Amino acid sequence: MAKLEPHTMLIEKLFASGLTHAEISSSLQQMGMKECSKMSVRRFCALHGLRRKGSVSDAELDSALIQSVYETGPSYGRKFMTGYLSSLGLHAGEGRVGKHLRQLHQPYHELRRQGARNLNPTPYHAEYMGHKLHLDQNEKLGMFGVTHVLAVDGYSSRIVAHSTMPIKNNLVIYEDVYRSAVVNHGMWDQVRVDRGKEFYLCLYMQERLSRYRHNLSRPPYLQTTSTRNLRVERLWPEVNNRVNYPLKRALVHLLDQEVLNMEDNLTRFCMSNLTCQVSQIGLNRVVRSWNAHKIPGRGIPNELAADGCLAKVSEELLPCASVVGNLYEQDLGSSLTWESVFGADPFSCEEDRCHAEQIFAENYPDISLIFNHVVNNDDTPFQDALICLMNVTARYV
CATH class of the missing domain: 3.30.420.10 (Ribonuclease H-like superfamily/Ribonuclease H)
Structure with missing residues (x-):
């Protein structure tokens, strides 16, 4: 890689023009630089802080993965996690996401390895969106x-x-x-x-x-x-x-x-x-x-x-x-069930319902945190929230 140092400005210019590492390597070889592989260019760019606009640093990816694993639990592997990160506006390659997942949470990685399933391939055909x-x-x-x-x-x-x-x-x-x-x-x-x-x-x-x-x-x-x-x-x-x-x-x-x-x-x-x-x-x-x-x-x-x-x-x-x-x-001439309730609505008036919901919301302002805990094998917050809701509801019926 030391042989690339005299050509720093040239490589930076090629990189800024949008060429990939492989394309930069090919261009340099055409200029007479025989020992400048794609990997050498990649290492040179990493050493000199040349990153694509919008690319995610390792620290940023680790931070996003830590939060995402907390939100999704152990079952999201590299493919699903890449999709989840993409849906949040953070884009990284599957291989890179998989590597960081293995390093960040080895126990969860082992769980996914043990739970791998083969899918049953079944013939299916749909010609277009809307078929x-x-x-x-x-x-x-x-x-x-x-x-x-x-x-x-x-x-x-x-x-x-x-x-x-x-x-x-x-x-x-x-x-x-x-x-x-x-x-x-x-x-x-x-x-x-x-x-x-x-x-x-x-x-x-x-x-x-x-x-x-x-x-x-x-x-x-x-x-x-x-x-x-x-x-x-x-x-x-x-x-x-x-x-x-x-x-x-x-x-x-x-x-x-x-x-x-x-x-x-x-x-x-x-x-x-x-x-x-x-x-x-x-x-x-x-x-x-x-x-x-x-x-x-x-x-x-x-x-x-x-x-x-x-x-x-x-x-x-x-x-x-x-x-x-x-x-x-x-x-x-048929009848439909217009409203389906599990159990029976215990509230006699809307005012009582609003009071109960307000008190519960004060205790649990963000129920997404409840799911985060359950999916990471901590059931207590969800169980406590349910007991709280039952007790609050009982006070207004």
Whole structure:
């Protein structure tokens, strides 16, 4: 590398022009400098502080990773963590992120090594963004009053909408998942769901709007077994491992200690309310990471879905859930469950509810910290918060 020192100004000029290390090496060799490999140029640039604009120093990357590991727990490896950092606006290579993860938290690295899984390759084809939209529900925390619903585009694998609710509900799924996905991205040719009744309102609107699709030759929707809803089923292990199982562990421990009475409506209501909020924080992080991470051989979901669906529809064609619910009941003569609550709402008036929520918020102003602790195997803050919420609620009912 000492042979490069006389050419410092030249190398700095080439670097400033935007050339890569390999391109600088090639240019120097063409000028007659035979012993100037790409690695030599890289070391020279590092020694002289030549960094690309927007690049992240090792100290900055370590600091970001320490906070991100605190927020996501041990299961985020180099690919998912790279996606998570990218979603926060910090860009670094997968190999570099993996190296720093190994150095920063060796125990977590070993856990990921021991938990490595082989994926079952299954034939699947979607021609373009907007070909297939997969909807599915997750009830791993169902006994505690938490249900997740995802909508995933089959071509890009991008999670285009999601929602967390106490009990799966047609109106909430239509409003927060199907309507949100179509308004923001366009009209899918085909919606794919399992045979559950919770998607009836979505399928009703998909059929009503079927003439606005790009390819009218396809059926507007398909109902299949859960095992054939491939794109979205692939995501649930990621959500379970990173969100549901840590929370379930904390709640099961309270059950074992007989702190929770599952027959008590106040307990059920508070447990569902808090766990929905906390799990939504974790789900948001998984969604952001998934959409920003690179899928080998395919690409980054956010980039693959950047242009949206080929067919666009006006928001006026997608009324709110209450309007669509009334249309559904009038057209089909069927009834919908309009509101789903886990347990029973214990508050007799809105004023009491506001007082209880204010007191709880004073004790726990940032519930994202609760999730940070649970995902890092510290269940106590979440358990204490739940007990606090139950005690505060009991004072106002």
